[in-house]
Each structure stands twice: as C-alpha cells, then as structure tokens.
Amino acid sequence: MAAAPAPKTAKPLLLSVNNIEVVYNDVILVLRGLSLEVPEGEIVALLGANGAGKSTTLKAISGLLKTEDGAVTRGDITFAGERINGIDPDQIVRRGIFQVMEGRRIVSDMTCLENLRLGAFTRRDRGVKDDIEMVYNYFPRLKERTGLAGYLSGGEQQMLAIGRALMARPKLILMDEPSMGLSPLLVKEVFSIIRQINRDLGVTILLVEQNARMALQAASSGYIMESGKVVLDGTAEELTSNEDVKEFYLGGGHEERRSFKGLKSFKRRKRWI
Amino acid sequence: MNTSLFLQLLINGLIVGALYGVVGMSFVLIYKASRIVNFAQGEFLLIGAWACWWLLTYYQLPFYVGFPITLAFMMVFGVVLQTVVLRPMIGEPIISVIMVTIGLSIFFQALIKWMFGVFAKPFPPIFESPTMNVFGLEVQTVYVASLLISILIMAGFGWFFKFSRLGLAMRATAFDQQVAQSLGISVKRMFALSWAISAMVSAVAGVVVGVVNGVSSALSVFGIKVFPAVILGGLDSVIGAVVGGLIVGLLENVAHYVDSQWLNWGNMYEIAPFYVLILILMLKPYGLFGTKDIERV
Numbered sequence: 001m002a003a004a005p006a007p008k009t010a011k012p013l014l015l016s017v018n019n020i021e022v023v024y025n026d027v028i029l030v031l032r033g034l035s036l037e038v039p040e041g042e043i044v045a046l047l048g049a050n051g052a053g054k055s056t057t058l059k060a061i062s063g064l065l066k067t068e069d070g071a072v073t074r075g076d077i078t079f080a081g082e083r084i085n086g087i088d089p090d091q092i093v094r095r096g097i098f099q100v101m102e103g104r105r106i107v108s109d110m111t112c113l114e115n116l117r118l119g120a121f122t123r124r125d126r127g128v129k130d131d132i133e134m135v136y137n138y139f140p141r142l143k144e145r146t147g148l149a150g151y152l153s154g155g156e157q158q159m160l161a162i163g164r165a166l167m168a169r170p171k172l173i174l175m176d177e178p179s180m181g182l183s184p185l186l187v188k189e190v191f192s193i194i195r196q197i198n199r200d201l202g203v204t205i206l207l208v209e210q211n212a213r214m215a216l217q218a219a220s221s222g223y224i225m226e227s228g229k230v231v232l233d234g235t236a237e238e239l240t241s242n243e244d245v246k247e248f249y250l251g252g253g254h255e256e257r258r259s260f261k262g263l264k265s266f267k268r269r270k271r272w273i
Numbered sequence: 274m275n276t277s278l279f280l281q282l283l284i285n286g287l288i289v290g291a292l293y294g295v296v297g298m299s300f301v302l303i304y305k306a307s308r309i310v311n312f313a314q315g316e317f318l319l320i321g322a323w324a325c326w327w328l329l330t331y332y333q334l335p336f337y338v339g340f341p342i343t344l345a346f347m348m349v350f351g352v353v354l355q356t357v358v359l360r361p362m363i364g365e366p367i368i369s370v371i372m373v374t375i376g377l378s379i380f381f382q383a384l385i386k387w388m389f390g391v392f393a394k395p396f397p398p399i400f401e402s403p404t405m406n407v408f409g410l411e412v413q414t415v416y417v418a419s420l421l422i423s424i425l426i427m428a429g430f431g432w433f434f435k436f437s438r439l440g441l442a443m444r445a446t447a448f449d450q451q452v453a454q455s456l457g458i459s460v461k462r463m464f465a466l467s468w469a470i471s472a473m474v475s476a477v478a479g480v481v482v483g484v485v486n487g488v489s490s491a492l493s494v495f496g497i498k499v500f501p502a503v504i505l506g507g508l509d510s511v512i513g514a515v516v517g518g519l520i521v522g523l524l525e526n527v528a529h530y531v532d533s534q535w536l537n538w539g540n541m542y543e544i545a546p547f548y549v550l551i552l553i554l555m556l557k558p559y560g561l562f563g564t565k566d567i568e569r570v
C-alpha cells in the first residue's frame with residue numbers, strides 16, 4: 001500500500017477530502033477547493049465563521065448535499081479507501097458515516113426510544129437492544145423521558161441526537177455544532193461525552209463548532225475555514241497557541257474583526273494545488 | 274319509531290364505516306409519506322376486486338389461493354405505479370400531481386369498463402354458510418368477516434407504525450425527508466412501499482365489498498366517500514381516518530333512517546356526510562386529529 005501523504009499522526013486516514021468544489025442550485029459556489037484529512041480514531045475539529053461552509057462540507061461528505069440541490073463538482077471524497085462522492089446519503093450511512101445535523105433534527109413527534117430505534121434503521125443484527133442500553137448509560141436522563149422527543153430540553157435533544165447516531169454504530173460521526181444553544185454547563189457535559197464516546201467506542205469524529213475553545217480541547221487536530229476553503233490547519237496545540245486563532249476564535253473580541261487574509265503571521269497552505 | 278330498522282342501520286353504518294376507515298388509512302398512508310392526494314384510491318378497490326374475481330371465476334382458483342395472488346399483484350401494481358408515474362413528478366407543483374392522480378382514476382375506470390363491462394358480477398360463494406349466528410342474531414357471514422378484517426387491518430397498521438422498523442422509517446419520512454435520509458432511509462423506497470401497502474389494503478376492502486355487493490364500477494365510489502372521512506379526521510392522521518370513516522358510515526345510515534322515517538327527501542344517504550364535513554371544517558379547519566403544519570412540504 002502507498003503511504004498516506006504527509007501524515008500528521010501515525011494513524012491511517014479514515015476520511016480524506018481532496019480539493020472539493022461544491023455548488024448549490026448549479027450556480028452558487030460555496031466550497032472552492034477544500035481539503036482535509038481525518039485519521040482513524042481521532043477527533044478532528046472544523047472551525048470557521050458563520051457561512052464559511054462548514055455545514056456544507058459535512059453534507060458533501062454525508063451525501064445530504066443532494067437533498068438540498070447541491071453537488072460536489074470537483075475533487076474526491078475518500079472514505080476507508082473508497083471514493084464516495086455522488087453516492088446517495090442512505091448508502092453512505094450504510095458505509096459507516098453518520099451526520100448529526102445542525103439543530104439536532106430529532107423526530108419530535110416520536111418518543112426517545114423510537115428515535116433511538118430509528119438510528120439503528122440500517123442495522124439488522126441482534127445488538128440493537130444492547131445498544132439502546134448503552135446509549136442510556138451515556139445519557140441516563142433520556143431513559144426517564146417517556147414523552148415525545150419534541151418536549152425535551154435543548155440539551156436533552158442534543159443528547160438524543162448523539163445517541164441516535166451511536167445506534168447506527170458508525171465508523172465516523174460528522175457532528176455539526178453540538179454546543180449550539182446550550183448553556184456553558186451543558187456544553188461541558190456534551191463535550192465530555194463526545195470525548196468519552198471517541199475513547200470508549202473508537203468512533204472517529206469530525207466536529208464542526210463555533211465554540212473553538214471546547215472543540216480544540218477535545219480534538220487532536222483541526223482545520224480553520226474561511227469562504228469555502230481551509231485557511232489554516234494543525235494539531236490542536238498548534239492551533240490553540242496560534243496568535244490569529246487566539247485573536248479570532250478563542251479570546252478577546254473587543255477588537256474589530258478583520259479577515260485572516262490581512263494578517264502577516266497567516267500561513268496559507270495550498271497542499272493540493 | 275322503528276327500533277329494529279334503526280339498529281340494523283347502525284350496524285350497517287359500523288360495518289361500512291370500518292371499511293371507509295380502512296380505505297381512509299390507505300389514503301392517508303400515501304398522503305403522509307409523500308404528500309400526494311391520491312384521487313385514484315377508489316380505483317385501487319376496483320382493480321383489486323376485479324383481479325380477485327377474475328382469478329376466482331376464470332381460473333376457478335379457491336379463495337385462499339386467489340386472494341393472496343391478488344394481494345401480491347396489487348403490491349407490484351402499487352410499486353410500479355409509484356415508480357413509473359409518480360416518481361418523475363417529485364418536485365412538481367401539487368396541482369400537477371393531483372391532475373396526474375385524477376388522470377389515473379379516469380384511465381383505470383375506463384380500462385376496467387372496457388375489460389369487464391359495466392354490469393355488476395357476483396363473486397362465487399366464499400363462505401360455506403351465508404349466514405351465521407351472533408348472540409342469537411342471524412347475521413350475514415360476510416358482514417362479520419368484513420368487520421373482523423377491518424379491525425385486523427387497523428390493528429396491523431397500529432402495530433406497523435408503532436413497532437416495525439419500516440413503519441418507524443415511514444413516519445420519519447413523513448416527518449422530514451432530509452432527516453430520514455440522514456438516518457439511512459431511502460425516501461424513494463418509502464414512497465414505493467407506501468403505495469404498495471396502500472394498494473394492497475384498498476384491494477382487501479375492494480374484495481370485501483365485492484363479495485357483499487358484487488363487483489362493479491360502483492366500487493370506486495369508496496374513493497369519493499373516503500374524502501369526507503379523511504378530511505374529517507385530519508388528512509395526515511391514521512387514527513383520524515378510522516374515526517372519520519366510522520363517523521361517515523354511521524352518518525349515512527342515520528341520515529337514511531331519518532329520511533325514510535320522517536323527511537322523505539330521498540338521497541340523504543349520499544349527501545349527509547358532506548354537510549357534516551362542511552360543518553366540522555368550519556369549526557376545526559385541520560380536521561379532528563390533523564396536525565396544524567399540514568401544508569409544510
């Protein structure tokens with residue numbers, strides 16, 4: 001087997017996104033040559049401002065782009081050694097990629113249990129019952145909620161969304177802003193569970209976040225996006241100590257916000273061009 | 274007051290109402306899954322009944338062979354209809370899709386008349402004794418069977434949506450197609466499945482009515498009666514369809530009784546459900562059980 005290009009870690013790559021371009025409705029160009037790599041068993045953070053194209057990146061990987069009239073028009077997405085762009089989202093779930101969409105998107109007119117069972121839709125094995133117990137172990141409060149999932153609090157809904165993803169036994173979870181709308185305490189709780197899941201089950205996680213501090217604490221490496229491209233990447237420590245990242249994503253906030261492009265210390269990486 | 278006639282009509286109403294409920298459920302199934310208003314629902318009854326009649330009389334198959342074959346045929350029919358005719362219509366305006374189902378209804382009506390003629394044809398006898406004894410009352414066996422089958426189908430629907438993997442998937446599809454796909458559900462397959470089940474269930478109702486009244490084009494009237502039933506219940510509620518069906522069935526018969534005893538206007542049987550429909554819609558625009566975001570696409 002050929003060696004993976006420039007590995008940051010010794011672990012083999014589970015996902016690699018290679019210079020993709022994404023277009024919505026045939027005209028709106030949103031991703032312009034985005035590349036990223038996710039090693040097996042790691043948590044990788046994908047950060048960036050609103051509208052940078054983070055959710056679009058996840059949808060390109062999960063195939064859900066198709067449901068919004070978007071398409072990958074250039075580049076490759078490779079998962080576990082196979083090219084997966086253009087495959088229908090339901091088939092991608094079967095291959096082991098599960099996206100927890102922005103805003104939880106639980107089925108609000110079903111119970112917690114029904115939502116969890118739905119997560120296991122693609123499975124036919126006998127382990128589903130045990131996995132429901134496993135999810136309840138991670139999120140004990142879900143077990144107590146017997147009513148409709150629509151009446152759960154925001155935090156509980158996020159937990160249900162994560163639990164539902166676990167029910168599919170995926171190799172890779174694409175998590176879109178799990179901290180959205182949660183109180184600081186709940187954000188902590190959710191992130192500690194994300195780490196726990198990654199550690200216990202060996203699930204690889206690509207984590208999109210606005211909360212860069214929490215995300216970089218959980219992740220081993222990260223990417224920073226702007227206007228449809230990766231503008232910076234590195235290990236979590238590198239990113240956390242980077243001056244620009246500190247200024248834009250981690251601290252302060254009293255200075256007027258400028259673009260990354262205007263900064264001297266900014267190192268643009270053009271690995272694929 | 275003629276009590277025994279009234280009682281008789283109530284029982285009739287219950288039996289017919291349960292059948293309306295069954296057809297209503299199969300209509301709601303399609304509507305919920307794919308937001309298509311199927312004006313050809315009545316023709317599903319017609320096709321199912323004629324298919325079964327044909328197998329039983331032309332090929333002389335016993336009922337227990339001919340009936341399952343009919344169901345298998347209707348399943349394939351539903352899937353083919355959905356994939357060939359309606360799948361290309363996904364994303365088209367609702368009114369175009371409605372025109373297509375109206376077109377299908379007219380087409381199948383004509384086709385059936387051309388193939389089988391316009392006269393009612395009786396089913397070969399299915400039960401060994403045409404009447405049976407229920408609590409001391411002499412009742413037609415088909416009526417008892419009809420009610421039992423309706424209840425069985427309703428219970429089956431309940432189980433399917435509450436406990437089965439595909440039933441949950443169908444509910445998820447009805448809730449939000451993107452969410453369904455993110456869970457690994459093929460929305461296209463769910464559409465096809467909903468049409469298959471709907472066609473099969475309607476065919477069961479068609480055969481039941483055919484056995485009672487004979488098979489004729491009149492069967493497709495069920496497709497029209499089903500509208501007041503499902504609109505009463507709320508277009509997207511399966512339970513609503515059952516309740517709506519029972520109400521329509523009972524109303525027809527009560528109206529008939531009132532009419533025959535006192536009013537003598539004639540035709541009350543046909544129109545009473547529609548009057549009540551208008552009344553209820555004025556009070557509850559989403560029907561008795563409908564959800565308010567009914568127009569969400």
Ligand SMILES: Nc1ncnc2c1ncn2[C@@H]1O[C@H](COP(=O)(O)OP(=O)(O)OP(=O)(O)O)[C@@H](O)[C@H]1O
Binds near residue numbers: 024049050051055
């Ligand atoms: N379905 C769509 N059709 C057309 N344009 C879209 C669609 N979805 C997103 N976009 C556009 O693509 C760009 C990137 O959107 P995306 O949702 O990927 O950003 P994001 O980084 O996830 O932002 P946020 O942090 O606000 O969630 C935005 O300009 C958005 O308007």
Ligand SMILES: [Mg+2]
Binds near residue numbers: 054056102176
């Ligand atoms: Mg987003």
